[in-house]
Amino acid sequence: MNNDNKQKFFHIGAVASMSLLILWCIAWETLIAPLKPGGSWLALKAAPLLFPLAGILKRDIYTLQWTSMMVLLYFTEGVVRGWSDLGATSAWLGWGEAAIVVVYFICAVMYVRPYKQAARKIAKDLLDKVNTTAK
Template sequence: MKDQRLITLSHWLSVASLVALIALCISWELWLAPMKEGGSWLALKGVLLLPMLMGVLKGRRYTYQWGSMYILLWFVEGVMRAWGDHGLSQILAGAEVALASLCFASFVAFAWYTRPSLGKPVQA
């Protein structure tokens, strides 16, 4: 029973952090602190997360597995922009690093608690 609560917690933490990361990436590059006046094409980096969101919402273990590696691209981008940008953009980059880290941790936790070697049915 304890594992089921951890599975549910990691699933919803994954969903919440991924949705927050998508919203941050899109709003950052369109309104908050875009690279160019009026918005930039970097907002598409948030759209690239949408296919992963579909699998995460459905609780597909395979999506959590490849997503844990894919999300590291946003972590790296956030680290580089936190290092090189200034002002609001630097703060938003720090938020991106935090959200990507939370996504990674919750993805790995979900994949760990739903591993087939446990021999239990998987439900999100």
Template sequence: MTEPLEQPGAPRAAGPTAPQPTTAPAAHVALSRRVAVASLLGLIVLGLAWELWLAPLRPGGSWWVIKVLPLLPALPGLLKNRMYTYRWLSLLVWLYFTEAVVRATSDSGLSAVLAGLQLILCVLLFVACTLHIRLRLRDAKATAAGTTP
């Protein structure tokens, strides 16, 4: 039997050597994204709980709870995997890191413990964001060069 002839202008089937586009992120990129989202959520929840219930400056809550507001716009950006969000969040987190260091060294009791937890979450968020940026850029360069990451 003979194979049918190709019609001119008909699309060709991709052979086994044709590169297939991949849309799923590599496992290490996905892991850094999950760690960034989890630590951001942790910072938001910790900030709310700390200033409203756990160790407020005044009974009934503190106006310092508004410190959580700058973190809220970052959540949709991380969930949509926007590179720009990872970049500015890796800079913003240093404000929360500074607050955590000051409160961990100046406060006592539960407030110092919560500041230590905030410190850990800040470091986790920064490392996850910077790692995510580096890994995505490295994978993009490897894809552009035609190699697999």
């Protein structure tokens, strides 16, 4: 698999997993296993995920970087609820949320990786050039 195909794969993975996470959170708290019968205000936890979606679709490096950190809050919630929720369905949904976040995190980090490596190389080359000129 060449670099372009890898980048495309990781971008599709990031978009798909973020979209799935949004749908997962909404379905969990409104239909499948809400905290209160008829739905829960916890479905609003999906709202912060909607804001970076446009940047993720546009392949914005900065957005992919900060969302890879932001989704760790959802990972934490998924693990806590997977471990502690008394209902089997809700616990399963918590572990599912954590798994989706792991997929997003890996895809986002792997998508950004070549750009970070290129920026590091450019910075190193510039420093080498400055140090050589200064001597």
